[in-house]
Amino acid sequence: MILVTSKEMQNIDSETICDFGLPGFTLMENAGKKAYEILIKSFTNINKKKIGVVVGKGNNGGDGLVVGRYLINNGFDVEFFLIAKKQDFKKDAKKNLLLLTKLIQETQKTPSLNPKIFEIYDEKKFKKYQNRLKEKDVIVDAIFGTGLKSDVKGIFKTIIDFINSIQNEVFSIDIPSGINSDTGKICLSAIKSNVTVTFALPKIGHFIYDGYKDSGKLYVVDIGIPEYIIKKNNLKNFVLDSDYFKDKIIKRDEDSHKGKNGHILTFAGNKGTTGALIMLAMSALRVGAGLVSMVVPESINDIIEGKVIEGMTIPFSDNPLKTLLANLENKNVVAMGSGLGENEKTKKTLLNFLQKIEVPVVLDADALNFIAEEKEFLLKDLKVEKVLTPHPKEMARLVNLNTQEVQKDRIDIAKNFAVKTNSHVILKGNKTVIAHPDGEVYININGNSGMATGGMGDVLCGMVAGFVAQGYSVKISCHLAVFLHGLTGDTLFNKKGSVGFLPTDLIKILPQTIKEWKEKL
Numbered sequence: 001m002i003l004v005t006s007k008e009m010q011n012i013d014s015e016t017i018c019d020f021g022l023p024g025f026t027l028m029e030n031a032g033k034k035a036y037e038i039l040i041k042s043f044t045n046i047n048k049k050k051i052g053v054v055v056g057k058g059n060n061g062g063d064g065l066v067v068g069r070y071l072i073n074n075g076f077d078v079e080f081f082l083i084a085k086k087q088d089f090k091k092d093a094k095k096n097l098l099l100l101t102k103l104i105q106e107t108q109k110t111p112s113l114n115p116k117i118f119e120i121y122d123e124k125k126f127k128k129y130q131n132r133l134k135e136k137d138v139i140v141d142a143i144f145g146t147g148l149k150s151d152v153k154g155i156f157k158t159i160i161d162f163i164n165s166i167q168n169e170v171f172s173i174d175i176p177s178g179i180n181s182d183t184g185k186i187c188l189s190a191i192k193s194n195v196t197v198t199f200a201l202p203k204i205g206h207f208i209y210d211g212y213k214d215s216g217k218l219y220v221v222d223i224g225i226p227e228y229i230i231k232k233n234n235l236k237n238f239v240l241d242s243d244y245f246k247d248k249i250i251k252r253d254e255d256s257h258k259g260k261n262g263h264i265l266t267f268a269g270n271k272g273t274t275g276a277l278i279m280l281a282m283s284a285l286r287v288g289a290g291l292v293s294m295v296v297p298e299s300i301n302d303i304i305e306g307k308v309i310e311g312m313t314i315p316f317s318d319n320p321l322k323t324l325l326a327n328l329e330n331k332n333v334v335a336m337g338s339g340l341g342e343n344e345k346t347k348k349t350l351l352n353f354l355q356k357i358e359v360p361v362v363l364d365a366d367a368l369n370f371i372a373e374e375k376e377f378l379l380k381d382l383k384v385e386k387v388l389t390p391h392p393k394e395m396a397r398l399v400n401l402n403t404q405e406v407q408k409d410r411i412d413i414a415k416n417f418a419v420k421t422n423s424h425v426i427l428k429g430n431k432t433v434i435a436h437p438d439g440e441v442y443i444n445i446n447g448n449s450g451m452a453t454g455g456m457g458d459v460l461c462g463m464v465a466g467f468v469a470q471g472y473s474v475k476i477s478c479h480l481a482v483f484l485h486g487l488t489g490d491t492l493f494n495k496k497g498s499v500g501f502l503p504t505d506l507i508k509i510l511p512q513t514i515k516e517w518k519e520k521l
Contacts, residue, residue: 001244002230003237003443004201006146006181012200012233016225025092028059030223031173032066032096035197038219039067039171040074042195043138050077052136054159056143056177057084062093063173064142065100072100072107072115080117081133083143083159088121122155126162134166141172141191146181146203151188160189172196175203176214183409184211192216200225204411207239207443208431236440237411240483246521248476252288261290262469265331267324267350268338268364274300276339276365276458278307279503283462284335285310286510287484289469293331295323321349325356333360335465337367338458346370351377360385360474364461365394372397379421385474386423389461395427415441424478426464428457432486434478442479447486448493455503460485463510488513 004012017024040046053068055061061084071078080100089097104115120126120133133139141163143156152160160178163170170193175181178190184205196215198206205211206218238244253260264284269277281292292311296304301315316323328334334357340346347370354361361384363371368390371377379386388398392410396403399417406413407429414427418435427433430449434442460481467477485506491513492501 001239001241002201002235003204003207003239004235005204005237008233008235009146009201009203012225012229015229015233020226020229022224024059025095027223027225028062028092028096029066031063031199031221033070034199034221034223035063035173036067036070038195038197038221039071039138039140042171042217043169046138047076049137050079050135051138051140052079052081052133053140054081054133054143054163055083056156057082057088057090057093058145058147059093060145060174060177061089061142062096063145064140065093065096067140067142067173068115069096069100069103072103072113075113077113078115079132079136080115081129081159082117082119082121083155084121085119086117120155120159123158126155126158130162133162134168136168138169138171139163141170141177141193143177143191145174146205148178148187149180149182152178152190153188157189160191164192169194170216172215174198175205175211179205179211179214181205181211183411184209185408186210186214190214195219197221199223201230201235202239204237204443207445208410212431212445236438238440238442240434240442240444240479242517242521245480245483248472248480249518249521250471258290261288262332262466262471263291263293263330264289264465264469265324265327265334266292266294266465267320267334267336267353268340269294269296269300269304270339270341270346271297271299273339273341274303274307275455277304279455279458279507280335280338280364280462280465281308281311282504283459283507283510284466284469286507287463287466287470287481287514289466293327295320295327320346321352324349324353328357328359331359333362333465333468335362335364335461337364337370338461340366342366342369347373354382357382357384360387360468362387362389362461362465362468364389364457368394368398379423382422386421387426387464387468387474387478388421388423389426389428389457389464391428391457395425411435411441411443415439424474426460426478426482428460432482434482436475436478442482444482444486446483447489448498450493450496450498450501451486451489451506453502456485456489456506459503459506484510484514484517487517 172193176191181203194216298315414435418425432444463481
């Protein structure tokens with residue numbers, strides 16, 4: 001599913017109006033009519049409910065006025081609350097206000113209907129009419145559209161906070177007012193909607209942070225924008241869903257054998273962190289990799305051999321680099337960093353080895369910390385495809401920011417780093433972001449809070465390596481791993497709740513989850 005920024009959507013609207021020749025007034029009419037159709041389907045007994053339409057002076061307000069006009073035409077009990085003076089409305093929104101006013105004048109001649117317009121552009125006006133707004137069963141939010149970037153203040157904040165406080169059912173047009181459509185963040189105050197309808201394409205803010213929670217059930221409707229205009233804009237932000245994978249799954253040959261399904265070399269695990277390597281290796285095997293060879297210190301060899309009986313260990317005593325290089329031949333992918341431990345010898349080994357690898361490499365945990373420490377080590381100069389799987393703190397180290405700064409701008413930070421370093425970046429967390437060297441960004445919306453436990457990242461690292469080993473492109477391997485990791489976590493959440501399921505539980509049910517998912521594609 002394609003996502004757009006507010007600027008991209010503005011460009012698409014502009015090209016539709018100016019180049020294609022479809023008037024903005026027509027687009028507004030189409031948007032309002034489609035929003036009306038979704039509105040009346042979204043709430044039970046809607047024909048018996050009192051409806052209030054809260055309107056800003058911009059195009060979003062114009063859409064709301066069109067919705068209101070259709071409500072009146074179909075006999076609904078509706079009142080309008082303008083957060084502006086009537087003379088403040090401009091262009092298409094003004095035209096629709098004039099049409100609505102004329103319709104109301106005619107409708108009021110019918111005794112059974114009595115729609116009204118109230119101006120509530122300051123605190124005094126709002127206090128006068130707030131009880132009328134409070135008594136509405138459904139409130140249509142048409143205050144701000146997708147262009148909002150600054151904090152919501154003054155009368156707008158008062159009204160938004162009031163609507164949230166009365167907890168009536170809310171229907172938002174385009175995006176809940178107060179949500180930044182590019183980041184999903186609340187601009188100081190934002191509507192909490194039950195249902196949101198958006199036009200042509202969903203916005204990034206519908207799928208991350210507060211925007212994901214506050215949008216409620218999201219509908220995306222066609223308003224007549226030509227498909228060729230959308231395609232020519234070369235949009236690069238997407239949401240991962242099952243449909244995306246329909247033509248991307250590799251069918252395993254019936255004469256397949258372990259050699260055909262790929263061989264992974266790992267450099268991970270240490271005293272006290274053997275579990276990280278065990279989970280990495282087992283998850284790679286569970287998603288279908290043929291072979292896993294693990295280069296490990298002699299001190300933990302027996303532990304690993306006893307836990308990963310389907311894998312192979314290659315113990316070293318004092319020269320891990322020599323051991324790694326000697327075993328690199330015929331490997332399809334290398335996975336490094338999980339539970340590796342931080343010391344200078346290990347750092348030098350990993351960084352030197354990285355420069356000699358000629359197959360894709362997946363870097364996690366301590367591998368990322370080593371790279372962050374060595375600022376002169378340039379990822380972009382490595383010859384191979386690289387996958388980095390940082391959590392927010394690791395990402396912060398890589399880009400010289402703090403964790404809070406990363407979390408405020410996850411998409412752009414991941415994208416910019418991916419492009420700059422020619423890497424694939426999986427920025428883990430709620431709504432994991434996958435950014436690629438070509439500037440494309442994918443947001444994964446499954447997964448849950450029950451997965452917030454140590455070891456889940458090691459599982460993800462192993463899954464990425466496992467898919468690469470089987471012949472998937474590095475890009476698709478990232479997508480498959482993240483999506484199926486979250487999907488399997490959701491399966492556990494539904495069975496066990498949000499507390500207490502473990503990464504090893506996830507590993508055990510990976511094959512069954514993948515099987516059932518493939519059958520539904």
